[in-house]
Amino acid sequence: MGKYILRRVLFALFSLLVVVMTVMLLVYSLIDRRVIFMADDVWNKRSNNEQAYYEYVQFQKYGYLEFVNYTNFLAQKYQAIYGDSYTKEKSFNTDRDAVQYENWRENASVQEFIATYEAKGYKVTYLEPIRYKDGRLKSGGTGFLLMTRERSVFLRLWDYLKGLITVETVRDVKDPELTDRYIRIEKDPYNGFFALVGSGTTHKYLVYFDGRFPFMHWHWIHINLGVSFTKYRDQEITSVITTPTGNLATRLTQYPAFVGTDRYDETAIDFYSLTYNNGTLTDQEKELYPDKYTVGKYKRDGFSMLENSFVIGIIATIIAYMVGLPLGVINARNKDKLADKIGMGYIIFTLSVPALAYIFLFSAIGTKVFNLPYTFANAQVKILAYILPVASLAVREIAGLMMWMRRFMIDQMNSDYVKFARAEGLSEREIFGKHISRNAVIPIVHGIPGSILACLVGAIITERVYSVPGVGNLLTTAINGHDNGIIVACAMFYTSLSVISVILGDLLMAKFDPRISFTTKGGR
Amino acid sequence: MAEELNTTIQPVNEDDLFTFIDHDTIESEKIIAPRYSYWRSVFRVFFRKKSNWVMLTLLALLLIGTFIIPLFCPYDPHENVTRAEYFYKSPAEAISKFGFSLKWILGTGNVGNSISYGIWSSAKTSLLLAVICSAINMFVGIIMGAVWGYSKRIDQVMLVIHNIVANVPYILVITVLVYIIGSGFWSFVFALTITGWLGIAFFFRTQVMIIRDREYSLASRCLGTPIHRVISKNILPFLTSVIMMLLTRELPSYISMEVFLSFIGVGLGATVPSLGRMIQEAQTAFLIYPWAFWPPVVVAAMLTIILYVLGQNLADASDPRTHM
Numbered sequence: 001m002g003k004y005i006l007r008r009v010l011f012a013l014f015s016l017l018v019v020v021m022t023v024m025l026l027v028y029s030l031i032d033r034r035v036i037f038m039a040d041d042v043w044n045k046r047s048n049n050e051q052a053y054y055e056y057v058q059f060q061k062y063g064y065l066e067f068v069n070y071t072n073f074l075a076q077k078y079q080a081i082y083g084d085s086y087t088k089e090k091s092f093n094t095d096r097d098a099v100q101y102e103n104w105r106e107n108a109s110v111q112e113f114i115a116t117y118e119a120k121g122y123k124v125t126y127l128e129p130i131r132y133k134d135g136r137l138k139s140g141g142t143g144f145l146l147m148t149r150e151r152s153v154f155l156r157l158w159d160y161l162k163g164l165i166t167v168e169t170v171r172d173v174k175d176p177e178l179t180d181r182y183i184r185i186e187k188d189p190y191n192g193f194f195a196l197v198g199s200g201t202t203h204k205y206l207v208y209f210d211g212r213f214p215f216m217h218w219h220w221i222h223i224n225l226g227v228s229f230t231k232y233r234d235q236e237i238t239s240v241i242t243t244p245t246g247n248l249a250t251r252l253t254q255y256p257a258f259v260g261t262d263r264y265d266e267t268a269i270d271f272y273s274l275t276y277n278n279g280t281l282t283d284q285e286k287e288l289y290p291d292k293y294t295v296g297k298y299k300r301d302g303f304s305m306l307e308n309s310f311v312i313g314i315i316a317t318i319i320a321y322m323v324g325l326p327l328g329v330i331n332a333r334n335k336d337k338l339a340d341k342i343g344m345g346y347i348i349f350t351l352s353v354p355a356l357a358y359i360f361l362f363s364a365i366g367t368k369v370f371n372l373p374y375t376f377a378n379a380q381v382k383i384l385a386y387i388l389p390v391a392s393l394a395v396r397e398i399a400g401l402m403m404w405m406r407r408f409m410i411d412q413m414n415s416d417y418v419k420f421a422r423a424e425g426l427s428e429r430e431i432f433g434k435h436i437s438r439n440a441v442i443p444i445v446h447g448i449p450g451s452i453l454a455c456l457v458g459a460i461i462t463e464r465v466y467s468v469p470g471v472g473n474l475l476t477t478a479i480n481g482h483d484n485g486i487i488v489a490c491a492m493f494y495t496s497l498s499v500i501s502v503i504l505g506d507l508l509m510a511k512f513d514p515r516i517s518f519t520t521k522g523g524r
Numbered sequence: 525m526a527e528e529l530n531t532t533i534q535p536v537n538e539d540d541l542f543t544f545i546d547h548d549t550i551e552s553e554k555i556i557a558p559r560y561s562y563w564r565s566v567f568r569v570f571f572r573k574k575s576n577w578v579m580l581t582l583l584a585l586l587l588i589g590t591f592i593i594p595l596f597c598p599y600d601p602h603e604n605v606t607r608a609e610y611f612y613k614s615p616a617e618a619i620s621k622f623g624f625s626l627k628w629i630l631g632t633g634n635v636g637n638s639i640s641y642g643i644w645s646s647a648k649t650s651l652l653l654a655v656i657c658s659a660i661n662m663f664v665g666i667i668m669g670a671v672w673g674y675s676k677r678i679d680q681v682m683l684v685i686h687n688i689v690a691n692v693p694y695i696l697v698i699t700v701l702v703y704i705i706g707s708g709f710w711s712f713v714f715a716l717t718i719t720g721w722l723g724i725a726f727f728f729r730t731q732v733m734i735i736r737d738r739e740y741s742l743a744s745r746c747l748g749t750p751i752h753r754v755i756s757k758n759i760l761p762f763l764t765s766v767i768m769m770l771l772t773r774e775l776p777s778y779i780s781m782e783v784f785l786s787f788i789g790v791g792l793g794a795t796v797p798s799l800g801r802m803i804q805e806a807q808t809a810f811l812i813y814p815w816a817f818w819p820p821v822v823v824a825a826m827l828t829i830i831l832y833v834l835g836q837n838l839a840d841a842s843d844p845r846t847h848m
Contacts, residue, residue: 011687012691015688016691018688023696023700026700031703348832348833348836352780352829353780353824353829354779354784354828355784356787356821357822357824357825360807364810364811367811460695460784460788461784464788475695475696475699476699476790479700479703479789479790480789487703491692491700495691495696498691498692498693
């Protein structure tokens with residue numbers, strides 16, 4: 001069994017790698033890389049060479065290429081010779097301005113610069129100064145001399161995979177003043193439970209528990225799915241989707257220095273999120289905190305994007321399983337009777353009509369007849385805003401579950417064991433409840449982990465129609481906004497979820513049905 | 525009457541009723557069974573259901589609508605782009621303003637486009653897309669599935685490929701591909717079919733494997749029947765209803781998928797009229813301008829439901845066990 005699971009996990013990792021590599025190859029090598037500037041304000045404001053230079057800066061940031069600016073090279077060179085006042089040197093200025101003239105290649109520093117970096121595989125990129133006819137520079141027309149080197153997609157993939165998971169260690173903080181470095185389990189002063197606390201790590205609380213979903217929180221291991229290019233400019237996607245939104249949640253609590261005393265303060269700072277402060281502490285900070293972990297995030301009263309999607313999805317899924325499975329059983333019991341026909345009509349309608357059609361129908365009925373809030377943003381009572389999205393999702397899931405449950409029940413109904421049970425004189429109720437449904441539910445069980453994990457992906461149409469601030473539209477908006485970072489992150493996220501759910505589904509099914517075995521048992 | 529009958533019936537000599545027939549060796553070899561034609565039985569069972577007639581009539585009307593109406597009523601979504609007085613006119617307003625005509629009977633959309641012309645041109649795109657994509661996917665899927673199911677060596681390779689591709693959410697594949705190769709009818713077809721056939725092939729592979737190892741198939745292989753005859757005579761006839769069922773799932777699914785993808789903005793592009801695009805354009809104000817929103821939704825819903833129900837019934841009818 002263990003060997004089998006290991007093989008499955010390894011294969012899953014392999015397919016994950018293949019998928020992410022393919023997506024990266026497609027996105028980074030087939031699409032014109034300049035599309036990421038289409039909605040970039042900074043890019044639009046600049047012109048001529050400054051715009052082109054800005055492109056190089058961004059491309060370097062997103063890992064497309066590496067480049068060295070001639071000016072930076074000069075600055076380094078002269079600083080080594082003349083110290084910090086090198087900008088006053090006359091030869092520095094002549095060398096720097098050499099690239100603005102036609103005979104730039106004759107300058108000795110330029111030649112040295114080119115020779116140094118050509119040896120490392122860089123290529124010369126000269127952005128010629130752009131001038132008016134009378135010789136004045138156009139705005140943004142200054143000349144640039146760069147040495148550039150392309151990065152291959154495979155290197156980028158390697159970088160991406162390397163940065164995917166980071167584990168905080170006691171050597172993370174570079175501050176030499178910090179001598180006491182440890183990671184240990186301590187008693188959490190805020191809830192009396194246990195927490196993994198670090199000193200020398202970026203975060204103070206590495207693992208802790210609280211009342212908020214998913215109850216156990218990790219700062220220790222950090223998953224970095226990538227950086228957004230355009231939509232959430234340079235933010236990490238993991239933190240974008242997990243950062244709570246809403247108003248500041250101030251509450252009466254104790255600062256770390258006053259835990260155990262009777263001093264309480266009103267603050268919104270989340271003390272679990274404290275990170276190390278590399279600067280010098282203010283007097284106030286010295287009073288409030290016992291150590292240099294003073295930078296915290298604020299608590300907010302709203303859900304994060306991920307939580308929004310997950311809450312809606314999980315409620316709909318639970319409802320769907322609780323309603324869909326019994327309805328499927330009822331349909332199967334009354335095969336070809338009126339109840340079954342109504343059920344089949346419902347299934348055909350919901351599964352064949354585009355989901356858009358009835359989601360809009362729902363929202364029209366919900367807002368007009370029941371006066372429910374139409375969108376998330378303008379809902380007075382937040383709970384009410386969840387009703388329509390949950391209902392819209394549940395309707396389709398119920399239909400799918402009903403269909404499969406009915407199908408599996410009917411397939412089982414002609415089995416020999418059912419005939420035998422009937423011959424033994426068991427009541428129909430017992431046959432259906434205890435014998436058939438237990439066998440029919442096995443393939444359904446396989447889908448449970450998948451449908452729970454799918455809640456993390458969010459629902460595209462539902463979230464769009466009711467303008468839920470969730471993760472469902474992450475990929476589609478990324479594609480419309482040419483945000484390659486999010487696209488790769490989504491490929492990673494979605495694929496890993498579906499890989500995990502298939503493995504979990506298989507394991508759960510094997511747990512549920514003792515007849516299923518993944519290992520070939522040796523016999524004599 | 526009774527008396528008359530009594531008088532007419534004469535006692536008959538029993539020997540006159542029977543005549544002797546010579547033994548015929550050729551004739552005795554013939555096995556006489558009721559004439560059975562597979563496809564005639566399929567259609568007999570199919571047309572026995574009254575609801576199928578209704579559905580077929582509706583489908584015929586829709587097909588006439590989608591393929592004939594655009595010939596006479598060319599749809600140009602951008603004809604009134606510059607004329608703001610045409611934007612979002614309700615049917616009543618449009619008729620009173622531009623006069624009663626088929627063109628304005630359903631009002632106008634966000635750029636003054638005619639809704640009644642638009643839905644037919646769009647439905648044509650959707651139907652063509654569905655037919656082309658299903659045809660390609662079914663053709664490739666069934667052939668690959670048959671080979672895949674029959675050959676154990678290919679099975680090993682294909683399983684690995686399938687396991688990898690099946691792990692990628694299809695929305696990711698389609699959106700990324702459309703993003704890369706650009707929008708347009710044929711690039712959309714490409715995106716939908718590049719991995720679409722794998723699912724069909726996998727399903728078909730399992731079916732082929734089940735029948736491949738049945739006793740009668742094994743027997744005919746032992747008797748030396750060539751492979752192409754085993755496939756065409758032993759396996760494929762068994763799978764006609766399966767193919768039908770697959771087709772009925774495929775056709776409506778592409779209409780739904782086009783609507784869905786256009787709605788999220790990964791559609792056919794601005795130049796091709798499509799139901800998804802009409803819905804997407806009207807959805808922002810669907811409570812204020814319902815006439816621009818519901819007609820394309822209704823057409824899409826009708827197309828998918830009719831195709832689905834007809835297909836299911838045809839699949840049922842093509843199962844020989846229902847021919848009794």
